[in-house]
Amino acid sequence: MSAIAESYAVKLGRNRLGLWLFLFSDLFVFVGLFVARVVLLGGQRPDLDQTLGIIVTVMLLFSSFFMNRAEIEMAHGNRPAFLRNIFITMVLGLIFLVGVVGVEWQVAHFGPGDGAQGAVFYAMTGFHAFHVLTGVIFLFIVWNNGRNGHYSAEKHWGVEACAIYWHFVDVVWMFFYVGLYLMGNPI
Amino acid sequence: MVHFVIVGLLVVASTLGLGLFLTNAPILPLQASEQAITVDWLFNIHWWLIAFFFSLITVFILYSVFVFRRKRGERGDGKYVSHNDRLEIIWTAIPIGIVLILAVIGASTLADVERRDANALTVDVYASQWVWRFEYTAEVQTEAGETILTAVSTDTLVLPKDRQVLLRMRSADVIHSFWVPEFRIKQDVLPGGDEFVRELRITPNLEGLYKVRCAELCGQLHYAMLADVQVVTPAEFDAWLAENAGDCNLGDEQCGQRWATTYGCTACHSLTGESGVGPTWLGLFGHEVSLSDGSVVTADLEYLHTSIVDPNAQVVQGFQPGIMPQDFAVRLTEEQIQQIIAFIVSLQ
Amino acid sequence: MRFLSTGLVRGLIAQIVGTVVGMALTMAIRVLVGLPVSSTDAALQQHITEVHVVGGVIIGAMAFMVGVGVLDEWLGWARGKPINENIDPDPSKPNWMRYFGVDFDHKVIGVQYGVTSILLLGIGGLMAVLFRTELAQSGITFLNSDIFEIMLGYNSEHLFNTLMSLHGMVMIAGNLLGIGALMNYLVPMMIGANDMAFPRLNSFAFWINVPGALILVSSMFFGGFDTGWVGYPPLSVRAPLGMEMFLIGVYLVGLSSIAGAINVIVTVFTMRAKGMTMFRMPIFVWAALATSIIQFTATQMIGLSFQLVMLERLFGMGFFDATAGGDPILYQHLFWFYSHPAVYVFILPGLGIISELLPVFSRKPLFGYKAVAMSSLGIALIGFFVWAHHMFASGMSPFLRVPFMYATLLVAVPTGVKFFSWVATLWEGKLEFPTPMLFALGSVVIFLLGGVTGPPLGTIATDLHLHDTYFVVGHFHDTMFGGFVFPFFAALYYWFPKLTGRMYNEKLGKWHFWLMWGSFMVLSNGMLLVGLLGMRRRIVDYDPALGFDFTHLLITIAAFAIFLSVVLALYNFIRSARKGPEAKDNVWNSRSPEWHIPSPAPLHNFPEPFEVVGEPYDYGKIDSPYVIMPAASATGHAHAAATGKE
């Protein structure tokens, strides 16, 4: 049982456990931010552009759908479909980023220094956007590796990890969306 | 079995010795408030628990060390005992019981310590880096014969004996903590608006001189953030309050000096020429002051006024901006500011 | 010459270059988005410098990681290169070089952790000795020397606060690294694994500490900071630039904790040898597991709270600024949500070591193995629900106080189970007292003292007197020394022969123990006493009228004695590693698997996997085997010993 000769299946199990533990750990950051939001704003919420909120949220939801497609296609060994789907995921992720950081941050009528609402809004979206950014980079790497012939129907841990991470970031946003756009009354 | 009897006796002896020592040795400050009585009572319970559990474990260990040590030339292993469910349940259950009882006692002593007295004397406490200021409300008779309320501001906390005092505390900058060891209980003082005002109730029961010692790290001079506390008889208290109530009518300079102490200026500004946290006031007026942006100005009346109401506007060279409290414009009346300036002018 | 080509040196150079480049980059970005890069206004200039320095320092830390080479494989993967499965060291390099660069062997990483830990404990200890010298008498008499002011540019009060705060955090970092050392070195060998589950992540987790520690200590030279290790705002928002170094440094060390803990958990769950069920693992592994569970979750909260302070400083985001709608108490909740569970991180591995050693040296089974294992989990679990006991006087919502008092006191129960089990383990044993055993017993007494001073802090009424006094300081030095420092030394002596194949000097070891134990007792009891009498924490000078001078002098003398004893130990270790007599294979006649392979252990620990067929602590039971070690893995006479015969 030397470290070199271990089977792929054994390693896969280990990697999965490791990834889930990491996500559970990461979850604490988001829960902490959410708690901060509840403590500081309570029954109020930042006054934000609702249409924009809906659009970026839908983009992210769709992206998760395409990510799921990509993973399934890879599991069936269908490389072109996999590449197509993961590319769409990436584009949707980028649209989300541009929507939040590029547009929402600019049109919001308050800055990060403007009281608790500024602090909470920019911190929550900022921390989340950072995760989306890392997710997009991850997607790009996997897409690029996929183009170069990596991954197969049997062995595609990279794709799987990327998918799990992406879904996680997506689910977190669902809660943040509620916390920022729906809960309470606008200030 | 013999072993257990001997160890049991030793544990009892050690518990008694340690417990009696802890409950009788002078290991707590003077007891000078009603709350302190309750707190010390709870301390005594803790001392006995500590005496018992510390003795229990250490006596068993020491006994094992001396009696069960491997003798010279002895071979082989110890007795094979891997567990004992009954014993383990007992030593889990008993501590649970003790802990629950302790928590109930803890909650009731807390209720005792926080008991409210409707007749309490209210004092507003203002903490700022690194001074305490206390404000009382006093009734005074005007010349027209009506009774009005005025504020009495001091840097010494004067309290009547045997009457509960309600301290309403707020901070101007960072977190401080109000603590008089002889009164036992402490409370952090928070910056922020009205929702951050915190209260503390104390009933002093022993006349004497004590000190408020800021107990929360609040920057450079945290260690020196002290204020005198004087517990006096109710009659003395009333007299003191009446004497200090009403407007200051000692003349501008003297009044200025009074405000400079009660508002804590002299905690940072010396009157003797040494620099402290802030520059000295001695010989300030009319002389040239170098500012941190490189310019040099003459300290005229207007400069002094700006320095007090907006200290960051012109920062003296060698000092940091933001150290001097920024809120004197609202805490002091214009008249008080003029009187302080008059006092500074007099220091040549 | 070769030293210059090690990963460490390359990393350090990269960090310096990275910091400079990072500052330039931050400046460039500010120019691009139209923000000023300099200002005549002093306050604004200070802020701008801070932004640049922070940008530089963060990039510098990343550059270190690239320079040292831990990221090579991952960066290669990102560029599309196939993954190299071989993690063995380059055989053309001399052995010592493995310790100064990236290496994936868990034993090497364990040693790297250990040495870094001792360095940090040493630096933190020197800081303590410095400010203790100041406290030896009332009045400010030592830190006001001009040398300090010229070197660091700030006055004695600020210097004291900086030293005191850094002492706290550097010691804690050293503590975390020491635990990392024990877990890395021991866990795989104890459960029959060849390495940790993720060797590359393991190496990453170690190396991130190096820039982290450097940045943390460098805060002294960036103006220091004066908030204590807790960094409460608003004070931490107003503190000088050194505050940022503190926040960033701790954040990086925290990252290491998280990565390391995930690794330990996965290793324990997936890499145990055949037949090694959870309840047959050596007890230390349980402690490591419980510790890791706390580490990989709670640590995120200190990371978050520190980041929020940084954001408040850099972008004026008013999380904790009450005038802007923020709440200073919120920070304390976030901070203690980590930092209370963290105190159990500091001690659980240490208590695991004690549970590991007592059976060996009393030649008896660990009494109530299952209960001891479960009590670690119990402490870890309850530990998540007690954080607000640090805030009884903080002015948080009053209705929170009583529930937290209940939870706090409840921790005494699982901790008590450990103590009672230890006592029962010793009872009717055949006790021997080599240095590791002395340290184990010494820790039990000291940790007991720390434990029983917990309940007076846990009941609110008494805590309102004790909070922020030296009683608290005494309490936690007792728990940290009893739960970490003494067990850590016990472990160092105990596994020294395993690590080096040589024996340490027993006489010096015993001197070390008695000197350190005795002077620590003076130190901590002195602290408890002055604390009760009203000595506040974190003050550079105390009122001579209080009559504390003599006790403080004793404490300071004790601190110097502890210092001396540690020097003695280091001398012992360094000398014995080179010249000590060769050790027997299974010096302590232990049943644990790591003692049934040669010392020092070979590269992949076990060329052939072993099988577990019995209970771990059946000392005193003849013919009760624990592991069956195949000949390829075992030392010559290991097999007989493994079955428990003399």
Ligand code: HEA
């Ligand atoms: C290193 C580890 C460590 C450990 C293990 C502990 C263990 C405990 N601590 Fe400690 N604590 C710290 C480190 C630690 N602490 C630190 C660093 C601080 C200060 C932080 C700062 O402000 O800087 C602190 C501060 C601190 C406070 C806040 C004080 C204040 O600032 O006002 C409190 C309050 O409740 C507290 C309580 C306890 C309790 C109840 C335990 C319990 O876990 C103890 C349980 C053990 C026993 C009780 C002994 C054995 C049990 C028996 C023999 C069974 C029977 C006993 C009974 C029934 C009583 N601790």
Ligand code: HEA
């Ligand atoms: C693991 C944790 C740990 C350890 C081991 C120590 C060890 C010591 N501590 Fe520490 N202490 C803390 C954690 C720790 N402390 C924390 C968290 C705080 C709170 C900070 C705060 O309030 O914010 C604190 C605060 C604290 C205070 C209170 C400060 C104050 O409130 O004003 C004091 C005062 O006496 C003190 C003293 C000491 C002393 C004398 C030692 C000594 O025992 C140290 C002995 C060790 C040495 C002297 C080192 C010897 C090493 C060598 C000789 C090797 C040298 C070689 C190399 C450099 C490789 N400590």
Ligand code: CUA
């Ligand atoms: Cu105010 Cu300390």
Ligand SMILES: [Cu+2]
């Ligand atoms: Cu705690």
